[in-house]
Amino acid sequence: MxxxxxxxxxxxxxxxxxxxxxxxxxxxxxxxxxxxxxxxxxxxxxxxxxxxxxxxxxxxxxxxxxxxxxxxxxxxxxxxxxxxxxxxxxxxxxxxxxxxxxxxxxxxxxxxxxxxxxxxxxxxxxxxxxxxxxxxxxxxxxxxxxxxxxxxxxxxxxxxxxxxxxxxLAPGSVADMIAELSAWSGRCDGVLADLEQEIAKVKASAKRRHAREVRAEKQRAAAEGGEKSGLSGILNESKGGRTLRGPAKKGEEDIEYEDPMELDGGSGMGGLGGGGKKRSAGGGGGGMSGALAGMMGKSSGNGGR
Structure with a gap:
């Protein structure tokens, strides 16, 4: 009421x-x-x-x-x-x-x-x-x-x-009310002081946390930059090695290897010699083909005699 x-x-x-x-x-x-x-x-x-x-x-x-x-x-x-x-x-x-x-x-x-x-x-x-x-x-x-x-x-x-x-209100109660209000005001001031201290602690904690986050972000950025730099160096070295080895590989790819036993145009064993000429372009394999062709030619001559 x-x-x-x-x-x-x-x-x-x-x-x-x-x-x-x-x-x-x-x-x-x-x-x-x-x-x-x-x-x-x-x-x-x-x-x-x-x-x-x-x-x-x-x-x-x-x-x-x-x-x-x-x-x-x-x-x-x-x-x-x-x-x-x-x-x-x-x-x-x-x-x-x-x-x-x-x-x-x-x-x-x-x-x-x-x-x-x-x-x-x-x-x-x-x-x-x-x-x-x-x-x-x-x-x-x-x-x-x-x-x-x-x-x-x-x-x-x-x-x-x-x-x-x-x-x-009873007579004389105003003084008691003033005393009670003064005590209440003191309690409020104490509570406000405690709240201000807690607010200051929270702000300080937030500031420290922000500083840690900034340092962590800088460290992470530096680590990512180092990884990118190292990867670029590896890629450059890989490209340089491929350039130096490129002609040799290309020369090897241009060599035409043929089967030594392949017959050329029905010329008999003479075709083997022809095959030997093409092999000579590749190196020591052509000399062996020529020697075989010479031996076969001599054998044919003796048979004709």
Missing amino acids: DQTRALNALAPYVALAKSANSSRAAADLVTQATSANNTYVFAELLQQPNVQALAGQEQYGAFHELLKVFAWGTWESYKATQGLPPLSDAQATKLRLLSLLTIAAQKPSTTAIETNLSYTALCARLDLESPIDLEHLVTQAIYNDLISATLNPAAQTVVITSVAPLRD
């Missing part, structure tokens, strides 16, 4: 308080306002002159004190204050709901976070007889949008996550 809704619920009683000409009428307005639905802030009603006039009166002064309890007090402060009027069921439920808001909004210590919100502690502070009564009260507070909470019957705890800002 937001404050606007609570203020709208209180507005009719503020208007009536302006026209309350008797202390009895002002006291009745206090009772009606604290019993009504959706009235959870009372500072504006408390500031009305006709209501302030109740303070110090023997007969109706207790109603002024009761309104202050509903504005910023708790069930414990009501029980501790002597001479206050008895509460109706609606007023008792309203004051317990307001007390639950105060308890839930209090900053617990690290060692008492579960104790403050345990069934046992809440029942004691709200003067409830059983955990079932506490669960009914917490459920009502949730449905009235006073708190966001979950019940954990197994662990006997109430886990409250948010509280509606519906309590009035």
Whole structure:
């Protein structure tokens, strides 16, 4: 519930308080306002002159004190204050709901976070007889949008996550708020300093990583350049060797090898000699062919004789 809704619920009683000409009428307005639905802030009603006039009166002064309890007090402060009027069921439920808001909004210590919100502690502070009564009260507070909470019957705890800002400020609470805000500001400054240190570390790490990447890229480029240079030298040497050996290979390819036993044009063994002439162009093989041809010629001559 937001404050606007609570203020709208209180507005009719503020208007009536302006026209309350008797202390009895002002006291009745206090009772009606604290019993009504959706009235959870009372500072504006408390500031009305006709209501302030109740303070110090023997007969109706207790109603002024009761309104202050509903504005910023708790069930414990009501029980501790002597001479206050008895509460109706609606007023008792309203004051317990307001007390639950105060308890839930209090900053617990690290060692008492579960104790403050345990069934046992809440029942004691709200003067409830059983955990079932506490669960009914917490459920009502949730449905009235006073708190966001979950019940954990197994662990006997109430886990409250948010509280509606519906309590009035007690006199002297501004100094406490300033101290709390100063402490919060100090914590924020500490967090910002830690974040700046982490940012500086991240930037330094990124700078070092970038430098390593640049060095690695240069080394990779240098290695690739060396490989290309070596490959070019090998290719040039290969081309030069092929140029020097080229004529010899070509000369060898131009030599025409013929079978020594091939007959030329039906000339008989004389053709072998002709074959020998062609072989002579190739080297020592031609001399052997000529010798064979001479021997065959002599053999033919002897046969003719």
